[in-house]
Amino acid sequence: MTSSSLQFYRREKVSGLDPAQSLFATLALPRAGVSDTASALSDSFLEILRRTDTTGRIQPRSASIEVTTRKTSLVETLYEIRANAKLMTSRVAMHLDKEWRLSLFRNLDEILDPEAWHDDDPLLAIPSFETFLRFSLFIKPNRQLSLGVSNQGNLLLGWIVGKDRLSIEMLPQDVLRWVLVRYVGDERESAAGQVPLLRLMAVLGPFDPEHWFADHGAAATSR
Amino acid sequence: MTLPNSDNNEAVSGQYPKAPITEAVIDFRFADSIPQESYARTRDKLLDNYPLSSDWVEGIASFDMVKRSGSFQEAVRGFRLSSVDQVNVAIIADKRFSVSRLAPYSGWEDFRTRARETWGVAKATVGYRKIERIGVRYINRIDIPMGENATGVEISKYLAFRLDVPQPPFPAIQLQTSQAIFDFDGRMVIINTGTVPAPLVKHVSVALDIDIGLERDVPQADDALWAYVDSTRDLKNVLFEASITDAARALFQ
Numbered sequence: 001m002t003s004s005s006l007q008f009y010r011r012e013k014v015s016g017l018d019p020a021q022s023l024f025a026t027l028a029l030p031r032a033g034v035s036d037t038a039s040a041l042s043d044s045f046l047e048i049l050r051r052t053d054t055t056g057r058i059q060p061r062s063a064s065i066e067v068t069t070r071k072t073s074l075v076e077t078l079y080e081i082r083a084n085a086k087l088m089t090s091r092v093a094m095h096l097d098k099e100w101r102l103s104l105f106r107n108l109d110e111i112l113d114p115e116a117w118h119d120d121d122p123l124l125a126i127p128s129f130e131t132f133l134r135f136s137l138f139i140k141p142n143r144q145l146s147l148g149v150s151n152q153g154n155l156l157l158g159w160i161v162g163k164d165r166l167s168i169e170m171l172p173q174d175v176l177r178w179v180l181v182r183y184v185g186d187e188r189e190s191a192a193g194q195v196p197l198l199r200l201m202a203v204l205g206p207f208d209p210e211h212w213f214a215d216h217g218a219a220a221t222s223r
Numbered sequence: 224m225t226l227p228n229s230d231n232n233e234a235v236s237g238q239y240p241k242a243p244i245t246e247a248v249i250d251f252r253f254a255d256s257i258p259q260e261s262y263a264r265t266r267d268k269l270l271d272n273y274p275l276s277s278d279w280v281e282g283i284a285s286f287d288m289v290k291r292s293g294s295f296q297e298a299v300r301g302f303r304l305s306s307v308d309q310v311n312v313a314i315i316a317d318k319r320f321s322v323s324r325l326a327p328y329s330g331w332e333d334f335r336t337r338a339r340e341t342w343g344v345a346k347a348t349v350g351y352r353k354i355e356r357i358g359v360r361y362i363n364r365i366d367i368p369m370g371e372n373a374t375g376v377e378i379s380k381y382l383a384f385r386l387d388v389p390q391p392p393f394p395a396i397q398l399q400t401s402q403a404i405f406d407f408d409g410r411m412v413i414i415n416t417g418t419v420p421a422p423l424v425k426h427v428s429v430a431l432d433i434d435i436g437l438e439r440d441v442p443q444a445d446d447a448l449w450a451y452v453d454s455t456r457d458l459k460n461v462l463f464e465a466s467i468t469d470a471a472r473a474l475f476q
Contacts, residue, residue, distance in 0.1 A: 027402060028402065028404060028413050030360070030413075030415065030432070030434060031250070031252075031358070032248045032250035032321050032323075032358055032360055032434075033246055033248055033323065033360060033362060034246065034248075034303070034312050034314070034323050034325070035245050035246035035323070035325050035326075035362060036245075037245040037246060037362045037364050037419060037430055037432075038245075038246055038362055038432075040419040040420060040430070041362070041400075041415055041417060041419070041430055041432055044400040044417050044419075045400065045402070045415075048400060079275075083275070083305075083309055086308055086309040086310075087309050087325070090245075090309060090310055090325040090326050090327075091245065091326065091364075091422050092326075092422050092423065093310070093325075093326040093327040094241045094242060094243060094244075094245075094326050094327055094328075095241065095366070095423065096327075098327070101327075105308060133422070134422070134423065134424050137423055137424070138423070138424040138425075174424070197424060198424065198425075
């Protein structure tokens with residue numbers, strides 16, 4: 001059963017005649033929350049307030065703007081990258097196998113370890129990591145993770161089965177750059193390309209991508 | 224009005240293997256500010272459970288479009304503490320104490336235990352502060368798979384709490400955000416729903432945000448305080464189950 005009745009609710013003193021008052025002045029902006037979903041919801045409501053503002057001025061309300069202290073030290077930089085990657089993983093953690101997620105975090109801690117850092121090591125680019133997460137949940141490769149970082153900061157994934165190799169570089173915005181070597185008998189075949197994530201399996205189809213991605217004995221990516 | 228009792232409501236939320244919770248929050252707001260000198264001591268005592276800490280600064284930015292000038296004023300300063308995996312977060316700043324659990328949700332008992340322990344340490348360090356608001360908030364994100372050649376999803380199949388749009392003349396909704404506020408015997412319940420960016424490929428995501436706050440007759444003693452938090456969680460469960468359909472429940476298995 002649905003109801004269309006609307007009961008008047010006044011949360012604060014607002015005047016319908018005040019030209020400086022936002023149209024939706026009674027909109028309650030959420031006050032607690034640290035997740036990306038909380039930020040997305042707050043952004044939606046602030047956008048409602050902005051678009052329906054009756055004056056030419058932006059009215060600051062109770063919304064808080066988080067400003068984090070930015071330090072330029074390497075330790076801080078690596079900490080922020082690790083934290084951002086783990087927070088990003090948290091957004092989809094309900095779809096991830098626990099052991100796979102913990103393995104991913106161990107990998108991240110290794111490639112972003114300040115104790116083992118060299119001056120010419122590339123920093124992981126978070127947009128690349130986002131592509132990696134979406135790749136993992138869409139393709140669901142079943143093999144153990146082995147991560148590297150390209151000179152441009154993009155995540156590199158590699159699979160080796162016998163003499164057959166597949167490498168995929170995770171570019172931002174769901175773009176993948178791949179290179180493979182596949183032996184058919186004694187015949188060596190190689191190929192390379194760059195495709196959107198949605199097209200990857202279709203493009204790799206002639207080379208049987210499950211040859212690399214499927215491993216029934218290893219930890220699955222997702223539940 | 225008699226509140227629904229989760230003990231006799233068959234639709235109470237149980238443990239879902241893939242619970243759509245992206246954040247659970249227990250939030251206390253104080254009448255007076257926490258003394259600045261207490262921040263560092265509180266942080267240090269919580270380091271075992273929250274080894275990572277960063278400054279938490281809230282500011283107010285003001286713009287005058289006529290004068291073409293702007294200003295920034297720091298309003299709040301404190302700490303954001305987190306576990307190494309970033310899923311357990313505590314914020315202690317000015318008039319605020321909050322504990323959050325991000326996905327993957329570990330269950331009410333685990334979350335509540337951690338929150339109460341954290342509160343105990345903070346209260347022992349900071350001292351008594353009158354609580355003027357208690358908030359319990361659960362933010363859910365329902366990730367709905369699109370069909371093979373589909374361009375969208377029928378949200379009403381998943382969300383009982385929804386926007387009814389006459390069609391025709393309106394076409395399919397592109398984006399939506401809604402807020403409804405209810406008074407449950409003195410508890411203010413805010414239900415925020417809306418489309419949010421989908422983190423999964425070929426999915427549409429909808430947030431179902433249940434925010435329950437108490438600002439009248441707020442319990443101050445710890446036992447009464449946490450009994451209230453427990454009862455609010457029960458109410459949240461009832462409201463959550465009433466807001467979704469069996470099709471949504473199937474997504475959480």
